[in-house]
Each structure stands twice: as C-alpha cells, then as structure tokens.
Amino acid sequence: MASFHFPGTRFLSRACCVAALGLVGCSGREDWQVETQPVRGAVLINGEVPENAVLTLYPQGGPIDVRKSKPWGKVDADGTFVLQTYEQGDGAPPGTYDVTLVWRKDPSVLGSPDQLGGAYDEVRESQWTVAVEAGREELDPLRIDGVKIVTKPGRPQAPPDEPTR
Known part of the structure; x- marks a missing residue:
C-alpha cells in the first residue's frame, strides 16, 4: 500500500494547533488593550441635566x-453616564484623569455649537480630575454651577438687553 506525503502538511497541522491554542486563551480583548473596570457617574450643570x-x-x-x-461617556436623560474605553460600558483603566466636557446643541450634527461655549473642552485647562480606583465603580457626582449656557436645545436665548416673555 502506498502512502502519500504532501509537502507542508506538518507545517499546516502545527499552524492549526497553534491557532487553536491561541483561541482557547482569548478573552475578547485585543493584545494592545489594557484591563478596564466598569465606571459610572453623574453630571449636573446649574442644577440641570x-x-x-x-x-x-x-x-x-x-x-x-x-x-x-x-x-x-455620554450623559443620559437622568444625568448619569457610563464610561467606555474600547466598547460600550467596559469602563476605564484604573488611574488619574483630567476631564473635559462638551454639551452640543445638536449632538447629531457635526460641529454643532457647544452650549458651554467651549469653556471646558480643552484638557490643558481642565478644572476636574477624577481617580478611577480598582473596585470602585461610582465616581463622585460632578456639579457645575454658575455656568453661562450659550444656547439651549429647542429654544434660542434672547439677547441680554431684550426681555424674555
């Protein structure tokens, strides 16, 4: 009885074994990603969501x-947000961060005006620091008072010298 030997058969079977072993240890994370933990928080501006x-x-x-x-994170209608780094809700790696905040008049329109007038969108001028700690999923609430809202969704503001009705 004759047997056939195909060149590269050993290489192919070894490659399949290595690939299979690699899949067994996969956690769904890419090798460049770091560990994250769930993190959530809340924001109020002048008492408003x-x-x-x-x-x-x-x-x-x-x-x-x-x-x-x-x-x-994107602020929901109740004022809360959930952080994500790589995928929805995965959180953030432990560490200390500077925070920026942008509140677009119409978030579906690219370049829509920031209702905060760009006051909090530069990291070099960040007024807030948060610490994401291992095992702590809730950040302290961020309350910002005395902020001039440039425009509010759905209703334009009257110029300051004109009375509103």
Whole structure:
C-alpha cells in the first residue's frame, strides 16, 4: 500500500494547533488593550441635566495604551453616564484623569455649537480630575454651577438687553 506525503502538511497541522491554542486563551480583548473596570457617574450643570453632553477622560502621566485611547461617556436623560474605553460600558483603566466636557446643541450634527461655549473642552485647562480606583465603580457626582449656557436645545436665548416673555 502506498502512502502519500504532501509537502507542508506538518507545517499546516502545527499552524492549526497553534491557532487553536491561541483561541482557547482569548478573552475578547485585543493584545494592545489594557484591563478596564466598569465606571459610572453623574453630571449636573446649574442644577440641570446636560443630556447628551460628552465627558472625555485624559490619562495623566501618559497614554493608557499604544493607540492612546481615552475613556469617555455620554450623559443620559437622568444625568448619569457610563464610561467606555474600547466598547460600550467596559469602563476605564484604573488611574488619574483630567476631564473635559462638551454639551452640543445638536449632538447629531457635526460641529454643532457647544452650549458651554467651549469653556471646558480643552484638557490643558481642565478644572476636574477624577481617580478611577480598582473596585470602585461610582465616581463622585460632578456639579457645575454658575455656568453661562450659550444656547439651549429647542429654544434660542434672547439677547441680554431684550426681555424674555
């Protein structure tokens, strides 16, 4: 009885074994991603919920990964947000961050005006620092008072010298 030997058969079977072993240990994370933990918080501006405002966290001391990812969250109608770094709700890596905040008049329109007039969108001028700690999923609430709202969704503001009705 004759047997056939195909060149590369050993290489192919070894490659399949290595690939299979690699899949067994996969956690769903890419090798460049760092561990995150769930983090949530809340924001109020002048006692009002800034629905659809976006907070972005900039890591102090350098990037958290090779792609320079930044955790961020979008404020819901109840004033809460959930941070994400790589996928929805995954949170943020432990560390200390500077925070920026932008509240677009119409978040569905690219370049829509920031209702905060750009006062909090520069990380170099950030007024807030948060610490994401291992095992702590809730950030202290961020309350911002005395802020001039440039425009409010759905209703334009009258110029300051004209009375409102």
